[in-house]
Amino acid sequence: MVTSPTPLRVRHVNLAKGFRGGERQTVLLIRALAAHGVSQSLVCRHDSPLPAALAGVDVAIVAADHQLAGHFRGGHADLVHAHEAKAVHWAYLHHRLRGVPYILTRRVPQPVKDKPFNRLTYRSAASTVAISRVIEQHLDALGWCPVTRIPSALSHLPSDPQQVEALRQRFAGRRVVGHIGALVDRHKGQRLLIDAARRLRESHPELLFVCLGQGEDDVALRQESADLENLVWEGFRSNVGDYLEAMDLFAFPSRNEGLGSTLLDVMDHDVPIVATDVDGIPDIVVHEQSGLLVPANDAVALTQGIVALLDDPERCRRLVAGARQRLAAFTPAVMAERYLALYRRLLAHR
Numbered sequence: 001m002v003t004s005p006t007p008l009r010v011r012h013v014n015l016a017k018g019f020r021g022g023e024r025q026t027v028l029l030i031r032a033l034a035a036h037g038v039s040q041s042l043v044c045r046h047d048s049p050l051p052a053a054l055a056g057v058d059v060a061i062v063a064a065d066h067q068l069a070g071h072f073r074g075g076h077a078d079l080v081h082a083h084e085a086k087a088v089h090w091a092y093l094h095h096r097l098r099g100v101p102y103i104l105t106r107r108v109p110q111p112v113k114d115k116p117f118n119r120l121t122y123r124s125a126a127s128t129v130a131i132s133r134v135i136e137q138h139l140d141a142l143g144w145c146p147v148t149r150i151p152s153a154l155s156h157l158p159s160d161p162q163q164v165e166a167l168r169q170r171f172a173g174r175r176v177v178g179h180i181g182a183l184v185d186r187h188k189g190q191r192l193l194i195d196a197a198r199r200l201r202e203s204h205p206e207l208l209f210v211c212l213g214q215g216e217d218d219v220a221l222r223q224e225s226a227d228l229e230n231l232v233w234e235g236f237r238s239n240v241g242d243y244l245e246a247m248d249l250f251a252f253p254s255r256n257e258g259l260g261s262t263l264l265d266v267m268d269h270d271v272p273i274v275a276t277d278v279d280g281i282p283d284i285v286v287h288e289q290s291g292l293l294v295p296a297n298d299a300v301a302l303t304q305g306i307v308a309l310l311d312d313p314e315r316c317r318r319l320v321a322g323a324r325q326r327l328a329a330f331t332p333a334v335m336a337e338r339y340l341a342l343y344r345r346l347l348a349h350r
Contacts, residue, residue: 008343011077011100013043013087014050015064020182021261022107025131025152025335026083027053032153032336034058041074043090064090071097079103079126079343092121101126101346107152107258109279111138119144126346129339132259132280148342151283153335154264154327157241167246174208177306178247178271180240180262181254183215183233189253189276190221195299196251196306197231204307205230210247212237244269249309249316253302257281263291264330267323272316274305284330290323 010033014026027050030040034057041060044050051061064070067089080102082091091102104125109132112118122128122144130136130149139147181188190211197209209231218233225231237243244250250266252275259280266273267284273291275281285291292309294301309316328334 007037007039008340008347009039009041009076009078010343011041011043011062011074011080011094012083013080013090014048014083015043015045015067015086015090016048016084017045019049019053021152021258022084022105023050023053024155025105025107025261026050028153028155028332029336029339030054030059031057032332033340035333036336036340038340041077043070043074043087067093076100078347081105081339081343088121088125092124095124101350103127103129103342103346105129105131105150106135106139107131109134109138109256109258112142114142127342129342131261132283134279135258148338150335150338150342151330152259152261152264153332154261154268154330156268156332157244157265159241159245159269160239163239163242164245167242171208171210171246173206175206175248175310176246177207177209177249177251177310178243179209179211179213179251179253180243180266181211181213181252183211183213183218183221185217185221185255187254187256188213188215189255189297190217191224192253192297192299192302193251194221194225194228194231196253196303197225197228199299199303200307201228201230204310207306207310208232209251210234210243212240212243240265241269244271247271249274249306251302251306252276252281253296254278254281255296260284264327267291267320267327270320270324272309272319273323274302274309276302284326286322286326289319290326291319 043062046063062070062074080091082088082104088104127146136149214236250271257279276296277293278296287293294305
């Protein structure tokens with residue numbers, strides 16, 4: 001009698017309170033790994049939005065509101081995958097308590113601070129994963145543990161033709177410069193968009209800047225742009241795909257960015273991109289091939305880039321075509337296959 005091999009058991013950990021890029025990537029990976037028959041569990045806060053986002057996926061949920069909880073629930077795992085900073089601490093403690101190896105995914109471009117506990121948790125990991133070249137370089141320079149680069153994936157955001165048409169009717173007669181991102185200027189640079197809108201309101205009155213997202217700078221940004229009739233703050237929207245279909249151009253003036261996976265969804269909806277040449281963004285946007293890159297923290301360059309693309313439809317079509325070609329390397333299926341290969345390689349060498 002031939003018995004089926006025991007499926008690989010992976011425990012994902014994400015203790016974030018909200019739902020941002022890292023949480024979206026956690027969901028995409030779990031969904032894609034399910035297609036490979038991986039037995040999965042997820043450690044998350046009791047009020048986490050992750051379980052709802054994973055509806056219909058066979059994944060066991062272990063509630064843990066802090067790093068000390070959940071270590072003796074949910075059965076045994078072969079490997080723990082930590083998806084954010086608090087999760088790294090949970091994974092290290094689980095390793096000490098139950099001997100389970102762990103990997104961690106590093107998503108932010110800032111170098112890891114050289115502190116004793118950081119050295120301990122990274123050196124104890126079986127591997128780290130960098131989502132971009134700049135993060136990989138930081139981790140390699142530390143030399144604390146092996147590093148593998150696995151980029152984030154696009155989400156295949158759906159769109160509803162009726163909702164798209166409603167947005168196009170609402171924005172009729174305007175050319176929409178879109179932006180999506182947490183309203184945290186020190187990270188996403190929305191004040192540069194305000195500056196660009198102010199520079200262009202007289203010379204290009206047909207332009208309308210439409211910004212989606214919420215965050216700590218929400219009130220301040222609205223107050224600072226209250227005099228601008230060519231900029232609207234939409235707040236959080238779940239139907240991002242509908243908005244992407246209504247955009248003529250996407251502006252992404254981040255001041256720092258681990259990778260900028262939102263750009264993959266923009267490319268998936270065939271919207272030309274102007275983005276800053278910073279951190280992991282050039283891993284996605286290759287200048288003059290899949291988008292236009294401008295210097296970071298430079299509102300004049302951002303403004304010029306927006307105008308240059310909107311005034312050159314053929315250039316936009318070429319960049320959109322180039323972006324479409326690059327997407328094959330950034331699908332959830334490719335990301336899952338690379339993680340699965342890493343999991344198996346690490347466990348084979350135990």
